[in-house]
Amino acid sequence: MNETLGVVVIVAALAAAAWCAIAAARNRPPDLSHVISVAVVELAALVLTVVAIVAMIGGERPGEAGTFVGYLITFLGLPPVAVGLARMEPTRWGSVILLVACLVMPVLVVRLQQLWEATGA
Amino acid sequence: MRERVNSGPGRVLIVVYGIFALSAGARAVVQMATKFSEAPGAYLLSAFAAAIYLVATIALVRGGPGGRRLAFVCCSIELAGVLAVGTASLLASSAFPDDTVWSGFGKGYGFVPLVLPIIGLYWLRRTARGSGARATRNVDDLAGHE
Numbered sequence: 471m472n473e474t475l476g477v478v479v480i481v482a483a484l485a486a487a488a489w490c491a492i493a494a495a496r497n498r499p500p501d502l503s504h505v506i507s508v509a510v511v512e513l514a515a516l517v518l519t520v521v522a523i524v525a526m527i528g529g530e531r532p533g534e535a536g537t538f539v540g541y542l543i544t545f546l547g548l549p550p551v552a553v554g555l556a557r558m559e560p561t562r563w564g565s566v567i568l569l570v571a572c573l574v575m576p577v578l579v580v581r582l583q584q585l586w587e588a589t590g591a
Numbered sequence: 592m593r594e595r596v597n598s599g600p601g602r603v604l605i606v607v608y609g610i611f612a613l614s615a616g617a618r619a620v621v622q623m624a625t626k627f628s629e630a631p632g633a634y635l636l637s638a639f640a641a642a643i644y645l646v647a648t649i650a651l652v653r654g655g656p657g658g659r660r661l662a663f664v665c666c667s668i669e670l671a672g673v674l675a676v677g678t679a680s681l682l683a684s685s686a687f688p689d690d691t692v693w694s695g696f697g698k699g700y701g702f703v704p705l706v707l708p709i710i711g712l713y714w715l716r717r718t719a720r721g722s723g724a725r726a727t728r729n730v731d732d733l734a735g736h737e
Contacts, residue, residue: 537621544613552606559602566603574610 471525471532471586475518480576482511487572493565500556500565508568511575512549518579519546522586533588541585545578596662596718597654604714607707608648611700615692616641622689630689636676640692640704643668647711663715669708673697677705 486507493500519542532538552571556564597605619637627634647665650658677696680687690699697704 534621534625536625537617540617540621544617548610555602555606559598561599563599563603566600567606570603570606570610 471583472518472521473583475514475521476579476583479511479514479518479579482507482514483572483575483579486511487569490565490569490572494562494569497562498565499560499562500568504556504565504568505553508549508553508572511572512546515545515549515575518582522582532586534585538582538585541578541582545575545582548574548578595654596659596715597651601651601654601714601718604707604711605648605651607703608644608651608711611692611704611707612641612644612648615644618692630687633687633689633691633694636693637691640669640672643672651711659715659719662711666708666711666715669704670712673704673708 486504489507490500490504493504522538522542526532526535548571552568556567558564559567595601615637619634619641622630622634622637643665647662647669650661650665652658653661673693673696676687676691676693680691680694687694692700692704696702
């Protein structure tokens with residue numbers, strides 16, 4: 471799996487997490503800027519997913535392909551779901567929801583990379 | 592400030608529980624489908640933990656007296672489970688050939704499995720005071736209670 475893209479997702483997610491943490495600390499609901507920061511994370515995640523799928527079509531296979539795809543789906547689904555839930559919670563806790571999601575994204579990147587490297591090939 | 596069990600901080604709790612239900616559940620399903628015979632005990636335990644997280648998520652979303660009671664039971668089982676399995680995995684690691692969510696007190700998941708039920712129980716307790724007697728709460732505060 472493309473390591474540079476993984477780093478891009480992690481950096482974007484941590485930056486978005488920090489931005490949302492500031493909002494939460496200031497007792498603010500998430501505004502458009504926070505949604506955009508999460509959208510950037512989603513965009514980076516999407517690019518990583520496309521590259522991974524292209525590599526898989528090209529013949530590279532992670533050891534546990536099923537688990538890998540499951541993680542990919544979670545990875546892509548988490549930011550939109552978090553934004554949806556945060557919109558239902560227009561308080562500081564909405565910002566915390568985005569913060570939590572942005573902190574989970576780097577964990578998912580690391581898991582995806584571990585699964586990808588465990589090819590056993 | 593609204594003190595409903597499924598809004599405010601409660602919604603953050605629901606998100607975290609949902610993530611755990613999904614990750615523990617998916618992991619258990621894959622493990623049981625691909626290599627169940629390697630460590631049936633550990634995988635059944637993972638599946639059980641996942642089920643508890645799922646029920647807790649649903650209970651928190653529903654709220655109300657029934658949802659609260661169910662969530663309380665789930666959080667209690669989780670806390671007992673993570674403490675029991677955490678201790679057991681330290682004392683007799685050979686009994687756990689493969690990790691579960693609760694092994695090592697949830698070490699593999701950043702100890703969130705240990706902290707989550709405590710926060711859940713605390714939140715249920717706090718909203719219990721807030722929900723039934725929100726109007727009298729201010730009076731209590733004025734009277735110097737709490």
